[in-house]
Amino acid sequence: MNVATGRRLGVGLISAGWMGRLHSRAYRAIPDKYADLEVTPDLVIVADPDLANASAAQRQFGYRQSTADYREVLAHADVEAVSICAPNYLHREFALAAAAAGKPFWIEKPMGISAAQAADVVAAAESAGLVTGVGFTYRHAPAVEYAKTLIAQGAIGRITNVHCKLNADYSADPRGARTWRFELGKAGTGVLGDLLSHGFDLAQYLVGSPVGAVSALTETFIKERPAPGAGTGHNAAVADDAPMLPVENEDYAALLVRFGCGAAGTFEATRVGVGSRCDYGISVHGTAGVIGWNFERMNEVEICSGPFARDYGYTREMSDHRFGDFARFQPGAGMGLSFDDLKTIEGARFVRSVVSGTQVAASVADALATSRIASAAIESVSSGRWVTVPEPTGKTTFDL
Numbered sequence: 001m002n003v004a005t006g007r008r009l010g011v012g013l014i015s016a017g018w019m020g021r022l023h024s025r026a027y028r029a030i031p032d033k034y035a036d037l038e039v040t041p042d043l044v045i046v047a048d049p050d051l052a053n054a055s056a057a058q059r060q061f062g063y064r065q066s067t068a069d070y071r072e073v074l075a076h077a078d079v080e081a082v083s084i085c086a087p088n089y090l091h092r093e094f095a096l097a098a099a100a101a102g103k104p105f106w107i108e109k110p111m112g113i114s115a116a117q118a119a120d121v122v123a124a125a126e127s128a129g130l131v132t133g134v135g136f137t138y139r140h141a142p143a144v145e146y147a148k149t150l151i152a153q154g155a156i157g158r159i160t161n162v163h164c165k166l167n168a169d170y171s172a173d174p175r176g177a178r179t180w181r182f183e184l185g186k187a188g189t190g191v192l193g194d195l196l197s198h199g200f201d202l203a204q205y206l207v208g209s210p211v212g213a214v215s216a217l218t219e220t221f222i223k224e225r226p227a228p229g230a231g232t233g234h235n236a237a238v239a240d241d242a243p244m245l246p247v248e249n250e251d252y253a254a255l256l257v258r259f260g261c262g263a264a265g266t267f268e269a270t271r272v273g274v275g276s277r278c279d280y281g282i283s284v285h286g287t288a289g290v291i292g293w294n295f296e297r298m299n300e301v302e303i304c305s306g307p308f309a310r311d312y313g314y315t316r317e318m319s320d321h322r323f324g325d326f327a328r329f330q331p332g333a334g335m336g337l338s339f340d341d342l343k344t345i346e347g348a349r350f351v352r353s354v355v356s357g358t359q360v361a362a363s364v365a366d367a368l369a370t371s372r373i374a375s376a377a378i379e380s381v382s383s384g385r386w387v388t389v390p391e392p393t394g395k396t397t398f399d400l
């Protein structure tokens with residue numbers, strides 16, 4: 001554990017899967033990377049119904065206690081802030097309980113299995129007057145922050161159109177387990193929530209304007225998968241004789257959109273894209289240039305802007321101290337950050353929100369905004385028509 005500096009902030013963790021472990025690592029890194037915050041997260045208690053997993057996380061990260069019951073986390077007197085890293089169908093219950101306990105929470109996307117559930121979370125958090133954080137991990141990547149600054153300064157002129165893709169291969173193997181992610185009742189949507197929630201937030205963050213209308217199609221390419229054995233999430237084992245179960249949500253989605261500011265956009269996502277590892281990219285095109293970023297090369301940005309834009313096309317800039325929080329992690333240009341570092345940036349924004357009382361992290365209202373786009377996409381798939389997305393409500397931060 002890092003040497004304690006400044007104020008202690010008691011933290012509780014609900015669910016110690018992939019994300020729960022990553023939140024824990026982020027809390028531990030904060031006193032080092034964000035010493036000026038003068039906050040030392042104190043890892044108090046972790047809950048997971050898989051008790052072996054909870055106590056392994058306790059040992060690994062130095063939580064003082066572990067339990068199977070999330071209510072013990074919320075009731076603990078030393079817990080001042082909570083991470084909610086459960087599968088989607090538990091988000092609403094846990095978030096409402098955290099709000100009732102008056103504890104600010106950092107919750108994973110997509111925040112529930114539907115826009116209605118996300119709206120309940122926003123209502124509970126905002127009526128309790130809580131700051132929140134949401135796992136929109138890509139919006140604060142230093143290269144994305146740099147792109148946002150350039151776009152806001154007018155470097156690409158008026159935004160005309162946006163292209164966003166989230167093509168992954170994490171479920172490309174048809175023998176991959178049919179975990180909670182493939183069940184309607186546990187995940188809600190497929191790629192619309194799991195991947196495109198990130199893309200919707202990223203696009204709205206860079207454009208500074210909400211998606212206002214959607215026309216969509218979806219496909220499920222792999223119709224059934226073997227039941228999961230031991231383990232959790234993407235690492236669940238599969239026995240040779242495991243029964244096959246239906247895949248209940250979409251493997252693929254494609255959307256045409258119109259942003260509130262008038263810009264056009266396209267989004268595409270797959271979780272079964274053979275060859276696409278984490279091909280999560282966005283390009284924002286304007287009347288005077290274009291800026292592109294891709295998570296697979298997250299420490300650089302491609303820019304075409306300035307007086308010679310039409311002559312030279314894209315140039316590549318590597319991350320340096322001008323890029324968001326880069327200098328907190330690396331001293332020299334071109335030295336890379338990792339996915340875990342992005343989670344530390346996200347966690348530091350949540351902690352800063354908690355100790356300052358000012359919402360500087362992505363908020364539950366931002367998550368609701370992305371859920372409403374997903375919901376409009378589903379409606380469009382069934383009606384075959386364009387669907388209007390309701391205006392964002394609540395304390396959004398993508399447009400600040």
Ligand SMILES: NC(=O)c1ccc[n+]([C@@H]2O[C@H](COP(=O)([O-])OP(=O)(O)OC[C@H]3O[C@@H](n4cnc5c(N)ncnc54)[C@H](O)[C@@H]3O)[C@@H](O)[C@H]2O)c1
Binds near residue numbers: 111135137
């Ligand atoms: N921000 C990101 O980039 C990102 C990446 C991956 C996942 N996620 C999100 O994080 C969440 C968790 O995903 P994951 O990949 O960590 O899942 P996971 O399957 O690895 O872990 C889920 C954990 O929840 C626990 N759990 C199940 N029931 C519970 C209960 N009743 N109470 C408490 N814990 C319970 C499981 O035992 C498991 O340890 C999902 O909402 C997912 O969409 C976000």
